[in-house]
Amino acid sequence: MKLTEEMLKALPDARGHFGAYGGRFVSETLFDSLLTLEREYKRLKDDPEFQAEFDRDLAHYVGRPSPLYFAERLTRETGGAQIWLKREDLNHTGAHKVNNTIGQALLARFLGKKRVIAETGAGQHGVATATVCARLGLECHIFMGEEDIRRQSPNVYRMKLLGAEVHSVTSGTRTLKDAMNDAMRDWVANVDETFYIIGTVAGPHPYPLLVRDFQSVIGRETREQCLDRTGKLPDALVACVGGGSNAIGMFYPFLTDESVELYGVEAGGLGIDTGQHAAPLCAGRPGVLHGNRTYLMEDENGQIAGTHSVSAGLDYPGVGPEHSWLKDIGRAHYVSVTDDEALDGFRKLTRVEGIMPALETAHAVAYAIKLAATMDKDKVVVINISGRGDKDMQTIAEIDGIEV
């Protein structure tokens, strides 16, 4: 299907649907808050004052635009297409997540909410949320699975230093999915005074819309920088997909450019055929979780399946509804790489370019290297380097059997 600006403008529709996906599947208590948020966001989206403040913060607080870097040595060693890196790892707080938290915290302020909650997996969204709350003087509560607290401990300490309260989630699989459940439960109980800053393009409408809008700065900059530096549009974009926010942010401004191939890389864990993975687009089916209809990992009875990934930020059984739509219409390709391949990608980028990616990002790196190797030398592949790997030292050291 050839996408046009017109078609994109019509999505999501009035009920928050991207084709068969998305929507607002929440308990009644939250419904009015979602309607209010949607209404206010629609108003503020076109408010020059709001946009100017958002742009100013991205420039002077986050440090945008982030560079588009030509990975010359990696390109040479790979022996195929040129590999370029969009450096979201250089943002303040070390990942793309902050683009979204700046935007949503501004919304919270415009709505007069004094208390902020968020879920986090890898802790990057938690850190980015705690950061903007510190800056705006908002009370901040972060929900994080017990298992993720263990494997991402540096980020837990960062959040606490920033003044956030970190709530350990011990229900279910004790990872991102359960953190999101508990954040929703808190929200229902404190809906009047609380703004829920969701960290990815999932959740009930209007979250997939507003997170995508805030993250689209990645793709807009990439487009301009690529034209400027290479004289043409990229041939392929590669991004990792947990909930899908860094990927949609990168893809969205290119959706109507048919020549640009889009690759979303899911967590293949121990291998798709083992069932131990977090790749709903590659191996799941449509269902409803966390307020939206989308591809999910579930068993034959509709219970949400446990996931596995070496990277906490990809360890999630669902994915943003817009990706489900892009998959069905065939505009984007969704693929997976295993834990081991991702670790190889991590080591490769670290050793060859001196850039240590987050383990989430390492999935995109691993796939992009495979992809670039099959492409001609005059082609351009851009990887979204969604975050930096400092937070993953402990996990890598554990795998290497080293104590740090």
Add this chain to the structure above:
Amino acid sequence: MSRIEGVLKSLKGQGRKALIPYITAGDPHPDLTVDLMHTLVDAGADIIELGVPFSDPMADGPVIQHACERALKHGTSLRQVLAMVKSFREKDDATPVVLMGYLNPMEAMGQEKFADAAVDAGVDGILTVDLPPEEADEVAPLFTERNLDAIFLLAPTTTDDRIRAISEHSSGYVYYVSFKGVTGAGKIDVDEVAAKVAHIHELTALPVAVGFGIRDAATAAAVGRVSDGVIVGSVLVDTIARNQADPDQLKRALSDLLHPMREALDSLAS
């Protein structure tokens, strides 16, 4: 007239209020659920809300979360829940049963197949916590065609426009969630509930049952006075958790809990 409508009409005729207990199917064990349902009826239940366990019960507090975990540990599936209702119907043809749960297990079965199976099992109503009427346009007709009541939630945050719209999509009764929070949080404010329920009664002719925060005879009576019925959940499920090792003691404990609520509600009868 549906079984639910019939029961609520007849209660109203007698000036009585409905006692609607909730338990999670398969908790503490799938083999016990049908027995527990009969126990609830013997102790005075007018309608039973039977929870379909889900791995991610976002609207529930720890008590019902743990009930879901216990039920799922024994592999309780929607299919099995329907089989339980069918088995319950062998002895009880009168007490309405409402399935309460989350959308995904129903979607996984296929909505039409689920609706057929529900009718076949003798289910009377469906309450899907995460399905607002806005998203129900495909499912709702499947239920209506089969005379299954679609029961929706109203909350303290529901605006008048939505109360009207939701009521229009509902049949049987509407379920008013007494406070902002998850199940089991227990911070019910009876005056606030009274005011809101009276207001809902002005906007719809449907019976209004109130749930969340009803845990004893006193709260049941206070809420019963201003509504058409009360739903009692977490306190029963908590009792199940505490007596799971001994089925006979468990049944006694459930009866001991419900009986005083029944009496308190009936003492309101004019």
